[in-house]
Amino acid sequence: MLNPAFEKYENDLIQLARTVWAHPEPGFREVESSRAHIDFLRKAGFEIEENVAGTRTGYVAMWGSGSPVLAFLGEFDALYGLEQQADVAEPAPIPGQNMGQGCGHHLLGVGAIAGALLLRDFMQERGLGGTIRVYGCPAEESGSGKAYMARDGLFADCDAALTWHPSNFNMVSTGSSQSCIQCYFRFTGIPAHAAGAPHLGRSALDAVELMNVGVNYLREHMEDSDRVHYAISNPGGASPNVVQAFAESRYLVRSTTNPKCQKLYERVKRIAEGAALMTETRLEVVFDEGLSNTVPNFVLEGVLDQAFREAGVPVYTADERAYAARFKATTPVEDQLSDLPRAALDTGKLSQNVRESELCDYYVETMRSDVCEMGSTDVGDVSWVTPTCTANLNCYAYGAGSHSWQWVAQGKSDIAMKGMLKAGEVLALTGLKLLESPELLSQARQELERRLGGEPYRCLIPDEIAPHYYD
Numbered sequence: 011m012l013n014p015a016f017e018k019y020e021n022d023l024i025q026l027a028r029t030v031w032a033h034p035e036p037g038f039r040e041v042e043s044s045r046a047h048i049d050f051l052r053k054a055g056f057e058i059e060e061n062v063a064g065t066r067t068g069y070v071a072m073w074g075s076g077s078p079v080l081a082f083l084g085e086f087d088a089l090y091g092l093e094q095q096a097d098v099a100e101p102a103p104i105p106g107q108n109m110g111q112g113c114g115h116h117l118l119g120v121g122a123i124a125g126a127l128l129l130r131d132f133m134q135e136r137g138l139g140g141t142i143r144v145y146g147c148p149a150e151e152s153g154s155g156k157a158y159m160a161r162d163g164l165f166a167d168c169d170a171a172l173t174w175h176p177s178n179f180n181m182v183s184t185g186s187s188q189s190c191i192q193c194y195f196r197f198t199g200i201p202a203h204a205a206g207a208p209h210l211g212r213s214a215l216d217a218v219e220l221m222n223v224g225v226n227y228l229r230e231h232m233e234d235s236d237r238v239h240y241a242i243s244n245p246g247g248a249s250p251n252v253v254q255a256f257a258e259s260r261y262l263v264r265s266t267t268n269p270k271c272q273k274l275y276e277r278v279k280r281i282a283e284g285a286a287l288m289t290e291t292r293l294e295v296v297f298d299e300g301l302s303n304t305v306p307n308f309v310l311e312g313v314l315d316q317a318f319r320e321a322g323v324p325v326y327t328a329d330e331r332a333y334a335a336r337f338k339a340t341t342p343v344e345d346q347l348s349d350l351p352r353a354a355l356d357t358g359k360l361s362q363n364v365r366e367s368e369l370c371d372y373y374v375e376t377m378r379s380d381v382c383e384m385g386s387t388d389v390g391d392v393s394w395v396t397p398t399c400t401a402n403l404n405c406y407a408y409g410a411g412s413h414s415w416q417w418v419a420q421g422k423s424d425i426a427m428k429g430m431l432k433a434g435e436v437l438a439l440t441g442l443k444l445l446e447s448p449e450l451l452s453q454a455r456q457e458l459e460r461r462l463g464g465e466p467y468r469c470l471i472p473d474e475i476a477p478h479y480y481d
C-alpha cells in the first residue's frame with residue numbers, strides 16, 4: 011500500500027491517474043480525462059455540474075452543504091511535444107502521439123480528488139458540516155481555464171481554495187506569480203514584387219520587425235520585474251521576392267500585478283500602432299489569454315505547513331531509489347543545484363540532499379515570501395477571489411524539472427503515485443484544520459482583503475472572449 015490513509019480508495023485513484031496519463035489531451039480538449047474524473051466522482055457520490063464557464067471539459071463536483079465551502083483545484087491537461095514512454099530513462103517517443111503529461115497534471119487532478127475524498131471521511135467521522143467542491147480546471151498550460159471560471163463567479167462563495175503541484179521538492183508554495191496578457195498582433199499590408207515593384211508594396215513583415223525593435227527599446231523603461239516576450243507566429247511567407255502582405259507576432263506581456271500588466275500592455279499596443287503607421291499597414295490586435303498575479307496568503311500557508319509536518323513526506327523503498335537514480339543521472343548535478351527553489355529556508359541542507367539523494371526525501375522549510383516569481387499560473391485568478399494556497403509534493407527524481415520528457419516518463423511510477431496520495435493527505439488535513447478552526451478562514455479572508463487594498467477582481471480576459479484554443 012502506498013499510503014495507508016487511502017486504503018479503500020488507493021487502487022481506484024492510481025488507476026484514474028494512470029488512465030489520464032495514457033490519454034494526454036491539450037487544453038479545453040481534455041475530453042477523456044475530464045470524463046474519467048467526472049465518472050469517478052459521480053460514482054463516489056459527488057454531484058456534478060459539467061461544462062462550466064462555457065468550457066467542454068471544466069466541471070465542479072460537490073459534496074455536503076452549507077458553509078464553509080472549501081475548494082480543491084484539479085487540472086488534467088497535457089503538453090505538446092512531450093510524448094515519452096513510461097519508465098524509460100532516455101528520450102523514447104511513443105509513435106503516433108504528440109503530447110505528454112510533462113507537468114504532472116494527471117497527478118494534480120487526482121490528488122485534488124484524493125484530498126476531497128479523505129476530507130469527506132474526516133467530516134463524516136467527526137460530524138463536521140460544510141461543502142467540499144472539486145474544481146476540474148481545464149487548460150492550465152495554455153488557455154487560462156481558471157480565469158474563465160473565476161470570471162464566471164465560480165469561486166465567489168468559496169471560503170478557501172486548496173491546491174498542489176507535482177514537484178521535485180516537498181514544500182509549501184510561497185510568493186506571488188506574474189500577471190500575464192497574451193495576444194496576437196496582426197498586420198495587413200499590400201503584396202508586391204519585391205524587385206519589380208517594391209514601391210507598390212506595404213510590408214506586414216516590416217511592421218512586425220519594427221514593432222519588435224520598438225518593444226526592445228521599451229525594455230529599458232520597464233520595471234525590472236516586467237517581462238515581454240514574442241514569437242513571430244506568422245512571417246507571411248518564405249519568399250523574399252514577395253513583399254509580405256500579412257504577418258503576425260504573438261506577444262506575452264507580464265508584470266507583478268493586474269493593473270501594472272494592463273498598463274504595460276497598453277504601451278506595447280501603442281508601439282504596434284506606431285509600427286503600423288510607419289509601414290502603412292493595418293493593425294488588428296487579437297486578445298488570447300489573461301492570467302492574474304497570485305495573491306499569497308500567509309494564514310493558509312501556515313495551516314498547510316502544519317498539515318505537511320503532520321502528514322510527513324513519502325518514504326521510498328530501495329527499488330524506488332534505484333529507479334529514481336536512473337533518471338537523476340540524465341542531467342549534471344551542477345545543473346540540478348543551479349535550479350533550487352529560492353524560498354527554501356536552508357539552501358545548504360537542500361543542496362546536500364540534491365547531492366546525496368536520488369530524490370527529495372524530506373520536508374523543505376520555506377520562508378514566507380511576497381516576492382513575485384517570474385512566470386504565471388491561472389491559480390492567480392482564484393487567489394484574487396478566495397484565499398488560496400498551494401503545496402508541492404515530490405513526484406519525481408532529481409535531474410529534471412517540469413515540462414521535461416523525464417517527468418512524462420516517471421508519471422506512472424510508484425514514486426509519482428506516492429506523491430499524489432500524500433498531496434491528497436496534506437490537502438485533506440489542511441481542510442480539516444480549517445473546518446475545525448473557522449477563525450482561520452476569517453483571518454485568511456482578512457489577509458486577502460488587506461493585500462488587495464480595495465482593488466476589485468477584474469478578469470484580464472475581456473467579456474467578449476470565450477474559452478478557445480489556437481494550435
Ligand SMILES: [Zn+2]
Binds near residue numbers: 113115
Ligand atoms: Zn503545471
